[in-house]
Amino acid sequence: MLSLFSVELGRMVVTTAIPSQRLLDNQGRHIRKLRLSVTDRCNLRCTYCMPVDAAFMPPQTYLSPTEYATIVAELVALGIESVRLTGGEPLLRAEFAEIVAALVAVGVPELSLTTNGIRLVPFLPLLEQYGVRRLNISLDSLDPETFAAISHGHHLETVKAAVATAVHQGFQVKLNMVVMAGVNDHELVPMVEYAKGLGIEVRFLELMRIGYACHLGGDRFVSAATMIERLRQHYDLRPVPRPLDSTSFNFETACGGQIGFIASESQPFCGHCSRWRLSADGVLRACLFKEAGVSLRGLSQRERYAAYEQVLGMKPSLRGAEVHHAMHQIGG
Template identity: 55%
Template sequence: MFSFLCLVELALPMSQTLVDSYGRRIRKLRVSLTDQCNLRCHYCMPVDATFLNQSTYLSCQEYGEIVGELIEFGLEEVRLTGGEPLLRSNFAEIARAIGQLKLKKIGLTTNGIVLDRHLDTLRENNILDLNVSLDSLNVKTFREITHGNYLKIILRNLELAHHQGFKIKLNTVVMRGINDQEIFDLIEYAKQWDMEIRFLEIMRIGYACQQQERTFISAQELLTKIQQKYNLKPIQSALDATAFRYSTSCGGVIGFIASESQPFCGHCSRWRLSVDGTLRACLLKNEGVNIRNFSPLERQQVYWQLLGMKPYLRPPEVSHAMHQIGG
């Protein structure tokens, strides 16, 4: 019996499906709406970070055109990212432009600080899957990691979104000696509010390269520690999923994104579109192609070109800053 994914592929002419020489089909796109952020998480950017001139940002129309074209080539899912995407002044307009396209899923990655102001817009445009960064439940630790005093606001907004029916995943970058002692508190908080918690390995990207070796904890080390307290049952995930996941006997769901120790490049189905129009085949590659002001025909030529730019083995590190490309 054919899987649903196979049926989708058969419904498209082969020439219109973006599949590279390793058989990886591009069906997901991370779309950055801004490089600006109202936090300064120390694994992401320096306190004195500089940002692009907003005149270089893609317009609402350009986002709609690019995503619409990629749908014709088999794109199924879009995740809106930043920086902090909800800081984009015309966020609602962009959400409407993308929300009206024929996508299976639209998600949002946010720090949650201004989430309450945009819940109506998100719901109206079927953006119901939220990934919210939450690296600590301790006010002091949260402030040290993010250089912001917003923890209570974020927790309030998370609970508000939960009550309004949004599907929420919490993303925690676990760092040795900084927040690793909180993993059980975070698991219990997520379970209380019916949210999935995902523990991320700190990656060698941009500013984080300075501290990665000192603070790194592998997903396997975390898994072993968590199994001492919880009985975990593996959850089957799609081959191109970034996380491997477990359910607990008490009803929680725990995921691990092991980008450093267990890279998933061989099955990756994602491209990234930065706010200035640079399309990248991989988070860990500096190289990309800026398609801003390109004609539709020129962009389509780039789409095929980009297939050959996606690495099969994980690059060791990359110099560009996380907030500039959309994590």
Template identity: 40%
Template sequence: MIVDRQGRRFRNLRVSLTSACNYACTYCVPNGKRLVAAQDELSAEAMVRGVAYLIEAAGIERLRITGGEPLVSPRLETFLRGVTPLGLDDISLTTNGQLLSRKLPLLLEAGIRRLNVSLDTLDPDHFRQIARGGDLATVLDGLERARAAGLKIKVNMVPLRGQNLDQVLPLLDYCLERGFELRFIELMRMGHLASDANGFLTQFVSLPQLLQVIGEHYEFLQTGAPVDATALRYEIPGQGVFGVIANESVPFCRTCSRLRLSSTGWLHGCLSSSNRHFVGDLLDKPRHQALPALQRLLVKALGDKQEVAFSGGATVMKIIGG
């Protein structure tokens, strides 16, 4: 087991199946162009070996499948069938929900029981303005079908000043009525926003500002969360729970246990570091050759983590998984 001086180790792995996405959200890409799959993306089989090796080398316990948009990846079915027998404590998936209705039978067959669905507004016009792709009604249909199938669902919203702040309460109402846990995610200094301080501050909504909006309509109390959780969780008595990933207001770097594997074979130990470590060539090697080299790279990746707070990163989030 690899542990740093703050007692952190890698427990949670996020695998980006593809950098391709059928959206071009304003807070992710600046030019409105949809992200496409990289030419050198790993095969599903190589990614499965990567997960297996990381379970052994780092002690990975939980896996989240991300992108880009993982449901657009042709590798999805093979990858799911490969990782489900690996003995992980939990396998979940993050999606924008556009293809959820279509892919739901596959997810259920593979044993997926938890989803995070990105949804920034319930207003169809604002949805098109923010996502620059997709259709709101299709996403909502996918959510209803997943709920009916018994999946545990969290909805991820990025509050943006001047774009969707008026949707905080409607989305919270929507989630409480359906038993979904709404997660508000503070805007991150990632990609183009890392170098555009004015653009970031113009849109940023802080934890205190968000709680003030919610507090005008709901009474809530902070409730418990796992030690290495990214979200602060709040209970609205008798109605449900919501969370806030307050990466700017209340940094969680001191307890971060996340490791990311990109679709092109790079390990990222920290979103706020430009360092990355190539493991793609190791995934074609037998276990006895791959594991020692992988462990050396994991030591470096763990060393990339910020000690106190996130300070921004030039990498586009969807390339390495949210």
């Protein structure tokens, strides 16, 4: 028997249920983190993410703030502890403030944001107001020409200013850098030094075979092991303990640097993965590397709970080789 409770969001009342079971799959993985995409649109065209002429979903297909709140309230009752807002670029969503307010109102234990930083500074007061203190900011190069070549945008100084402002205001900032051979792999040490100067962590990501990145070919791939080998020539890397379901493995340097590596290709962490992904149009997926998912749009509460159980059974023990669904549509 499900016991119901209601949460009032202004004039909106969200009714959800407290179930008797948690989101635990048949391999013992507890699903406790949700990557929630609020838009597939972006103001950059990073070469590993989408083509310059990318097509986007019609905005009317996006979930509304009310729909997000209803779904997330149910998932929190089922054991979701952390929700990360993603895109596309989430700060492009017109109802971004309403979505954040709705999610906070239904009691999300931890709400965080991944952004490219271009529009971040004006949103910092809103994020502060609602307790969104953890920010992942994408920064693939410190060189203006390389930044522009990767992103098809001339916003490096804007992003760096946003990083500095967020750090100064006390936000917990991590930098994400997708490393590509012959493009930006020569910037590992400069990026470590840049992050160290700000007192924040930089995470180096392996290029993933997802969507548009599949066309880049294997010659752009740099493994985490290769990155570590190069960095050991400059730093004494000391391993840092991490949770089993962490996407990254981390090191610190004797001089105070904080470095993480996300090795989705060479060292996939499927066995302890605790994440689901909800796309902007309402498709719930169990794995970033699996295109299959279940649409939650228009479902009754009973049907949504059946969908959650269905998605729980879709989570693979090992990721697929590659997926051609666009990263910005899945919600990277």
